[in-house]
Amino acid sequence: MQPSLFEDSRRRRINLGGASGASSQSALLDQAKARRLERQTLKRKQDSAIKIQSWWRGMREARSVRRNLRRALDQDVASLTGLRCLVLIGQEEGRSAHDTVYAPARAGFAASWLVLIRKASLMLCRSLARDPQSPNAIHHVHILSTLLSPAAGSRALGTEDSQAALQVSKYLVDHDYQQYLARAITQVPIERKSQCSALPGVVRLLVAPFSIWPADTPTFATSLLSLLTRVLTLPILPNRLPLESLAYLSSSIPYPSLHVLDPHTSALVNVDVDSKVHLLANLVTFTAPRYPALATAALSTYLRLLTALLNTLPVNALDPPSPAKSNATPNNNATPWRHQDSDDSDSEEAVTQVTVVSTFAPPPRLPDIDSRTLKRLQTLQDDKQLASLLAATKAHPAARPGLIAYLLALTTAWPATRERVLSTVLAHTGGTLVRELYRGYVRGSPLGREGSPGAVLDPTHAPAWPPLLLIADLYTQALLTMGDDEFFGEGRNPLTLDEVASFGRQLLTIAYTLFTREDQSGMVRADETVLRCSWENAREKITRCLTAIHARDSRKSFVPRDHWLVTSQLDMQAFVEAAIYEEQQLAQSDIDLPPRALSKRQIAAMSPRLGVLNNIPFAIPFEVRVSIFRHFVANDMLARGRSVNRYAYGPGQRTRAEIRRGRVAEDGFDRLGDADLKAPLEIAFIDQFGEPEAGIDGGGLFKEFFTSLCKEVFDTDRGLWLANKKNELYPNPHAYATEGEYGEVLLCIGIRIMTHSFLDDLVSLDPELYNGLIFLKNYDGDFEALSLNFTVAVEEFGEAKSMDLVPNGSNIPVTKENRLQYIHLVSHYRLTRQIKLQSEAFFEGLSQMVDPKWLRMFNQQEVQVLIGGANAPVDIADLRAHTNYGGLYDDNESTIQIFWKVVNAFDQDQRQGLLRFVTSCSRPPLLGFKELVPNFAIRDAGSDENRLPTASTCVNLLKLPRYRSERILRDKLLQAINSNAGFDLS
Structure with missing residues (x-):
């Protein structure tokens, strides 16, 4: 049968027979396998051909690139590109970095190579500054490390001569290469510091010259100076480096050779304010752990450096940021900053007591200090840091002047630390530093020497000022927590009573000279890197110590009667006349503040004689001051159009106040609250029937009224006053005694003389607290067991609450080192801060009757004599x-x-x-x-x-x-x- 046109002639014919069918199937499988192997062989041939072609193209391209690199190198071997080409060619040829870098030198071109390689090395540093995280950065670091390695140069050149490294490092140092490496450090985000492979090498490059150059060479000094001004001025530097690199940098700084910086102090202090702050923080962070190992010269230079930096900072630049700016978390060991209420007699003086900037100049810009930097800065006044410095300078007495200048600079530039620093120094030295300062520096000083007042202003005696000012601060602080039993006891007072008397007389001569000098402005003539202090501030320190010593003598005399007088230095009659004239001029002057609002500091700046009378009145005989006071009162009455003779005013010419016999205080407050208390007053008593009593007030009725008024308002049942065990009165510290009518009454009957608060003043007020503080002062046991912190317990209406003595005081434990500060703060709180509002109301009321600057001419005992x-x-x-x-x-x-x-x-x-x-x-x-x-x-x-x-x-x-x-x-x-x-x- 013929197949159909649409029939597939390739259709597989299926044999359904037996063995002959199986043999045919096996032949088909063998054919399929042979075809598969043939395909695989062909694929391998094709892949191999591709690889061979690719390799050939690569080789051809590599030869072309190499030819281009050599062409670029030949065109400009000194360029950064040329150096990169040199490195890449060496790598292609399988050579090491030092073989490659030093190849031209070995080829007979050493001189030209050295000229070109130095320039190329600086270019590498600049490239690192632009991008230290680039892939090429690590290669740049490697090249620079090779160039700065004497061993690498010797191996590459086959000689022991390290001139190549010396020349390259000198060129880099001379061209300030560390500034570029410092910039490279800042280019790396802190969170990526561990991922930057070039950063450790950059740190090693920073300190490379110190292992190349001897310490007595200019290159070494220049490199060390650059390290400080370029690297240690970086903000939060320790946070920018991996831990291993930080340790390497810290250990590689040549601390024993710090003395080479002595000629370069001016360069160090000429950096901007922010850089000074960061340099202080970083320098103390790296150096503090090594104080015990520093030699005398290095320790002295280090202290001079800290002092110079502090002295050129704006005052208060190191104060902690406001809460809104600070992101720091509370620190249990944080600095207990100075309490808000000053010990000084004028609150405004406490704020400006170390300010040296003109009041007409704009305030200096202060840096915003990062919390991490602030924490490191606190090391400057940390207990352990101060203790270590004290121990180090004790082991190296030649460095003691540096410590003196440093302590002064620290408490001046950072006023908030003054009490803490002074108390810590006293706690660690036990008064021995005070004794050392007096006997070793001050006792033989030309300043304040009897018969030579002019020496105070002589610029040749400028070096004598730092120890004098420091002992003034230290002894003033010591007296705040020194009981009378210690002051007058043997061995408890750092100075003997004879020494205190001599010291006080020396201070008196200096203070009087400074108050009476015509020019109240300017600075103490000393190198500012050693001492930054205006004449005004020097006078404040001297006066504060002098008045503290005199206060002890006022309570229990230990000097001759005329010890505090300066009558031999002035014409008393001329002084009286000048003081009266200055008071008249001041009253008539067109100043912004009313005279009664002027502080002692302001009075001293405007009037030399009134400055003496307001600050060191005991230098003038009491009788003379009384005479001056009476002239002031008389002149004030005449200026107000009043007669100095109270009997010149008849009935109808005086302010009349009708007072009911049973309600003297209430009627007195109502009738006289708005009256001019400086005008003549006439008292008329109203009897129990509401009728005026017979008689004309010739002064006797007013005396009776005033006596009765005092009995009523000072009655403890009224709530304004409390009585101690000796029946002595003091203002009620409870809050309700300052509110509403109470505050107004306090203002109306105000009388207060502002004075220093001493620990012994606490005896009469709170004997139990006093005994507890004395116990703490002499305690030698475990302070942790006492569980004390910087708070004080206050009880009101039967409810006890805790008050911080300093910010965050509840988290600051009392230790052996800071106990003196704690004792002072507690006594100051009970004696001053707790009744601050009441006292201010008293003083304001008194100021309406008597100008405060007149009352400052007398101490407490003298005011009592003046009145009674x-x-x-x-x-x-x-x-x-x-x-x-x-x-x-x-x-x-x-x-x-x-x-x-x-x-x-x-x-x-x-x-x-x-x-x-x-x-x-x-x-x-x-x-x-x-x-x-x-x-x-x-x-x-x-x-x-x-x-x-x-x-x-x-x-x-x-x-x-x-x-x-x-x-x-x-x-x-x-x-x-x-x-x-x-x-x-x-």
Whole structure:
């Protein structure tokens, strides 16, 4: 049958038979296998051909690239491209890096090669600065490491000479190559520092010159200077390096050779403010662990460097950032920053006490300090850091001046650290540094030497200022926590009492000279890298210490009577006249602040004599100051259009206040709250029936009113005052005593003399707390067991709460090192901060009556004498010489003769009783009875000898009957004195 046209002639024919069919199937399989092998063989041949062709093309391209590289190298061997070509050619030829780099030198072109390779090496550094994370960066580092390796150069050139490395490193150092490597470090993100393969090599390159050049060569010094100014000024440098590289850098800095930087201090301090801050942080981080190993020269240079940097920083530049700017987490060991309330007598002075920038200049720009940098900066005033420095300088006494300058610089540039640093130094030295400073530096100093006041301003004596200013700060701080038993006890006070007396006199001479110098501006003439202190600030430090010593003498005298006077250095009459004139000029001056708002510092800047009277008043005799004070009062009254004679004002010419007998305090506050208290006042008492009492106020009624007012407002039941165990009053520290009516009453009756707070002042206020602080001061046990922190417990309305003495105080433990600061803060809180608002209200009220700068001329005891009279014997001869007579009496009249004979025979108690009977005050007036206004007077009171003498205290008048018998006069006078018979207040 013929097949169909559409039938597939290739259709497989299936054999359904037996063995013959199986044999045919096997043949078909063998054929398929042979065809598959044939195809695989052909594929291998084709792949091999492709590989051979690819290899050939690669070889041809490589030869072309090599020819191009050689052509580029020949065209500019000194370029960065040329150097890369050299390296690549060497790699292609299987050579090592040093073989490649040094190949031209070995080929006879050493001189030309050296010129070109130095330039090429600097280009590599610049390339690293642009991109240290590029693939070529590691090759660049490798080339530079080879060039800076004396061993590699010697091997490559077949010689022991290392001139190649010396020449290349000198060229790099001379062209400040470390600035490019520093830039390379900053180009690497901190989070990628471990992934940057070139970074460890960059660190090794930074310190390479120190292993090439001797320390006494200029190249070594230049490289070390560049390391500090270019590398250690990088922000948060330790965080930018891998741990291994950081350790390598720290160990490779040539600390023993720091002294080579001495001639280059100016270059170090000429960097910008931010760089100085970072240099301080990095330098102390790297160097602090090595203090014990530093030699004298290196230690001295290190301290001078820190001092120079601190002295050229803006004041407060290192203060912690505000909470809004700071991202730091609380640190249990963080610095207890200075408490907000100053020990100084003027709060505004505490803020500006170390500021040396003109008030007319814009404030300096302060850097925003990273929290990590701030934490490292705190090492500057850390307990362990200070202790290590003290130990190191003790082992190397020649470095002690450097420590003195450093401590001054630190507390000046960083005022917040002043109390902490001083307290820590005192805790670690136990006062021995104070003794060392006085006996080794200050006692023999030309500054303040008797008979040579001009030496204070002599620029040749500038080196004597740092130890003087430091001991002034240290001893002032020591006195704050030194009880009287320690001050006067043997071996507890760093100085003997004789030394304290001599030191105080020396300070007095210096302070008086500085207050009376015409130019109050300018700086102490010393190298600013050693001492940064204005004359004004030097005077403040000296005065603070001087007044603290004088305060001890005021409480318990240990010096001769006239020890504090400078009468030999001035014409007293001229001084008085000048002081009065300066006060008048100041009152009339067109200044922004009213005179009563001026601080002691401002007064001193405007008026030399008033500066003395406000800051060191004890240098002027008390009687002279009283005379000046009275002139001030009289001039103020005349300036207000008032008569200095209070008796010149009759009824209707004075402010009248009607006071109910049972409500003296309430009516006094209401009637006189808005009155001009400097104007004449007239008191009219209202009896229980609402009727005015008979009588005209000639001064006696006002005395009675004021006496009654004081009894009421100082009554502890009113809540304004508390009494201690000795029944001494102090302002109620509870919050309610400053609110509403209480605060207004405090302002109305205000009287306060602002003084230093000493630990011993706490004895009368809180003896239990005082004993606890004394125990802590002398405690030698485990402070952790005490579990104390920088807080104080306050109880109000039966509820106890804890108050931080410093920011974050609850997290700052009290240790052996900071216990002095804790003791001072606790006593300062109880004596000053806790009653701050009440005290300010007192002072504001007093300021409305008496200018504060007048009161600053006197201490507490002197104010008491100024108000109540001298606690001195009554001089009858002086009293008789200034007594006026009326009626039938004169000095020669017989009754008067008998009177003075009887009074002369009185003992002091009887004489004081007579004064109290006639004048209402038992103490004689200051400067003698000539100052009693009106004068003591005696007028006859008739001839009836049975009558008792009477007195009109408002006019200091004794009304004495005409007694003819000495016995009768004596008996009647004593009877009147002792019984107050006939006491007349009208």
